Amino acid sequence: MSGEDRQSQLAREHKERQEQRAAADTAKARRNIFIGAGLAVVVVAGGIYAATTLVGKDDPAKKVSAESSPSASASTSAAPSPTPSLSSLPKKAGKVSCTYKRETADVPMKYVGMPGSKPNMKLKTMTVFTNHGKIVIDVDPAATPCSVNSMDFLAKKNFYNNTKCHRLVTPETAGLFLLQCGDPKAKADGKNPTDGQGTAGYVYGDEAVGSIPYTRGVVFLTQPQDAAGQNSSQFAISLSDENTQIEAQYSVLGMVRSGLEIIEKVAKDGVIVSKDDITGDGGSTAPKNPIIIEKVTVR
16 A cells, blocks of 8 residues: 555544544533433523523523523413323334334443343333332333333343432423433432433333323433434433423323322422533533432332
């Protein structure tokens, strides 16, 4: 190979490495913004807008106003919606085969393998045991077989054992009221910039998106916005009917049967506000009184 050919080859390889790093950085940033902060909205002047649109980095005055204004509360938003139920979810007919793919983005992860393709259609309940008590969630494999199958697999692998729920946002901080868990590497200290990025090392498709609103008690999976089929280990529990303003793009996992009062009690102890959570720059607003998942069972 001539010197010129060798130089051309090295130049091509250098360009390819740059493109690969750029793609990885973009994927990481998208996951950070939309899993860690993409659900955050702020109520201003009687309307609800995405925080990443309303609160800009180049306008500190607007940022302070949006975060500190007394009007930043979901209590003044949309009219109540009918109470949803799992029975209203569309059921999948025939034999179901689930597909899971390895995570390709450069994000924190805890890989314990991937679920099998055949879900257990007899599962009915997912129980999250925390340091404050247990949260019991009704699930329906007839509607969301691959989501329930994934949770069952991770539970059996002890994936969730001793993990911290990294994000608790309230109407005062983000215009929403929900708890987010399932990042295996989260520190839940309100400071760690990668909280909200963690996965199980694999992703899978969406189920029951838009079938019911994300009202109080609804449990749904979180993933990067505008990136369908990126579900993994993270899930959120809605604590308010006002969360119907969340865009219908997240898979429904189930409905809380009991235990919401546990989260609501913790919320009264306050949260560690992460400004980067609201602007989408990383990290997450965490509960001052930590919520630690001791284990998860699916039966």
